[in-house]
Amino acid sequence: MKRPGKKVATDRSFVVALSRGLDVLRAFQPNDGLLGNQEIAARTKLPKPTVSRLTYTLTKLGYLTPVPRFEKYQLAPSAMALGYAALANLGVRHLSEPFREEVMRETGGAVAVGGRDRHSMIYFGQSRNGLTLGVQLDVGSRIPIATTAMGRAYIWALPDDERASLLRDLRDHYGSRWARMRDGIERSGETVARYGFTISAGEWQDDVHAVGVALKLNDGTGPYAFNCGAPAFRFTEDRLRSDIGPRLVAMVRNIEAALGGVTMPQSKKEEGKRVRPGGKVARVVEGIR
Known part of the structure; x- marks a missing residue:
């Protein structure tokens, strides 16, 4: 610590x-x-x-x-x-529960919502069932920001100055391990720009694959982030991109609408635009080396 x-x-x-x-x-x-x-x-x-x-x-x-x-x-x-008082005041936890439960039933993955605590994301809402035996996290569990889908979604939801500050902090915290993590964060920025979600396929735990989507509100709180994960053999990378990721994006957009959050729908041109290596995402991450 x-x-x-x-x-x-x-x-x-x-x-x-x-x-x-x-x-x-x-x-x-x-x-x-x-x-x-x-x-x-x-x-x-x-x-x-x-x-x-x-x-x-x-x-x-x-x-x-x-x-x-x-x-x-x-x-x-x-x-x-x-802790319980804090949970009681997190309206997003209660309102998101039926949305999380629906995606859990549809995909067989564990669906969680979390917020940042220093270099970690901490779960304050979790939906899982018997099909997600490889994902044993619960409310109060911590996962690293740098290598998880939830953490990376949070990173790319931050304003530019706050993201740069966090990336510098992570660089100092991880030292020699930072270079590999930085590359994963850069890739996740490109994935967010293209698809609206992040992917962590065995980068935190070898046998767990997940997608992450940030939740932005207009009340000054957050951002928060959701993930949907399962054992790697159930959530292949192809399925993460073609099925799980889009489902989680749709879920979070519905939660934003229910909470009164402001969403900025992209044009079809922007949705299809790919951020190439060496572009803005790369410059942002490279700038904190």
Whole structure:
């Protein structure tokens, strides 16, 4: 987990102690159960003595529950209440559910909606059934932005300046692994320009293929992004392009209309236009090397 940058840390309005406390809470993942100070320190990149003070304080405030037998902690109901309150306020989660369920039934794929959390997308709505055994993610699960269809759809839905900032952040975060990821992001930009959706075919998990589509609203929130994925043998790349992707695009456009979002339909000429390598998409990604 990345610590606050120098500019943020020297901002007089920025409360570093609060940031670190939230980092500790963020260290807990859906399937973790219990975490000790050593594990939290490794995930947050904070010194262990600092983590010890933070876990003590969060315990006193009711956000962590200590488990003395194992010298570890688990999230307490007060922390979980924050998450449930946030979910309750996400109208897109509730309104999109019947749309997600329909696409899930039609395609046999798992359909999720998520938003950004630093270098990840976090699921806040998920629809799946027995046919999607290879996709075991649920509400609260995190997936990387750079290599997933949902994350890439989010990237290309951002305004130019915000996208450039995020790409620089991802470059710094991934270091030597960035070059390959950058190429995948560039390809996804070309796919969005041509088809309206992104593809991740084994680039995050070898056996999972998915498409992603961004949701843009006119109320200042988001963007959010949806994906539809399944085991690779069920969602071939050809099917992603010819069937799953177009279905997800149509679903998101319907959700935008239901939410009162603003959509900008492309002309037939623009829909058929292919962005060639070395064009605008390439320049955008190359510009943050």
